[in-house]
Amino acid sequence: MLPHPPLTEHYPTLAAKPAFVNRLFDAGAKHYDGVVDWGFLCSGSYYRRWVQRRHGLKPGLRVLDVACGTGLVAVEAARILGGAENITCLDPSEGMLAEARKKLAATFVLGRAEEMPFPAESFDFLTMGYALRHVTSLEETFREYHRVLRPGGKVLILEVTKPSGRLGRALFHLYFGRIYPALTQLFTRSREARDMMKYYWETMDACVPPEVVLQALQAAGFREVQRLPMLGLFSEYSAVR
Numbered sequence: 001m002l003p004h005p006p007l008t009e010h011y012p013t014l015a016a017k018p019a020f021v022n023r024l025f026d027a028g029a030k031h032y033d034g035v036v037d038w039g040f041l042c043s044g045s046y047y048r049r050w051v052q053r054r055h056g057l058k059p060g061l062r063v064l065d066v067a068c069g070t071g072l073v074a075v076e077a078a079r080i081l082g083g084a085e086n087i088t089c090l091d092p093s094e095g096m097l098a099e100a101r102k103k104l105a106a107t108f109v110l111g112r113a114e115e116m117p118f119p120a121e122s123f124d125f126l127t128m129g130y131a132l133r134h135v136t137s138l139e140e141t142f143r144e145y146h147r148v149l150r151p152g153g154k155v156l157i158l159e160v161t162k163p164s165g166r167l168g169r170a171l172f173h174l175y176f177g178r179i180y181p182a183l184t185q186l187f188t189r190s191r192e193a194r195d196m197m198k199y200y201w202e203t204m205d206a207c208v209p210p211e212v213v214l215q216a217l218q219a220a221g222f223r224e225v226q227r228l229p230m231l232g233l234f235s236e237y238s239a240v241r
């Protein structure tokens with residue numbers, strides 16, 4: 001199951017998607033933090049910390065942050081844990097990892113969610129922030145999550161989800177589809193940053209509905225699978241191995 005149909009105006013086949021996504025994030029990496037900071041009204045750090053705490057992150061747990069990007073989720077995890085020595089960050093973009101390395105002394109690994117270079121049952125708490133749309137297979141990704149978590153370990157996936165009402169959808173389209181990419185270009189004067197946020201929007205718009213994500217988590221063998229919607233815009237998917 002794909003998180004969204006292939007966006008063939010960007011890559012001709014699904015096999016070409018990872019290389020396209022990598023180029024996009026490598027090129028936009030140095031702008032990412034600034035753009036998501038004002039784009040989400042400076043709420044990102046607080047929210048990323050609050051959500052991890054609410055879902056049970058506490059000192060002593062071994063954490064894997066998949067699709068760590070510039071480290072926005074992992075930095076907040078480190079604040080909760082009191083340090084980064086128990087945190088492993090995985091991402092396929094060298095550019096994004098380079099930004100993350102400047103912020104915290106975690107273990108950084110180049111790799112993709114669908115095929116992770118970790119032994120079975122290595123982690124207690126697995127996070128993925130705003131990146132599920134970029135994988136090539138939900139089944140493979142969740143099979144890997146199930147494999148690397150210890151029994152009783154928790155997965156927490158954060159996503160932006162298209163609102164269900166007509167007005168909400170229209171505003172969502174206007175802001176993320178038009179205003180956000182245009183302001184990104186204006187503020188950063190970077191075509192790469194604008195392209196990154198334009199693609200961000202296209203994948204949100206094309207994304208499968210939450211029920212599909214929940215079913216895929218269940219099919220991978222997770223229990224206590226649930227989605228907590230937040231402000232009609234964010235989804236917190238959680239499940240227990």
Ligand SMILES: C[S@@+](CC[C@H](N)C(=O)[O-])C[C@H]1O[C@@H](n2cnc3c(N)ncnc32)[C@H](O)[C@@H]1O
Nearest residue numbers: 025067068069072093096112113129131134135
């Ligand atoms: C929008 S950023 C999210 C960064 C960060 N987690 C956050 O909360 O802001 C998406 C990240 O997903 C990464 N990514 C893309 N494809 C991936 C894959 N197949 N597996 C893991 N990460 C992937 C990208 O390199 C990028 O760093």
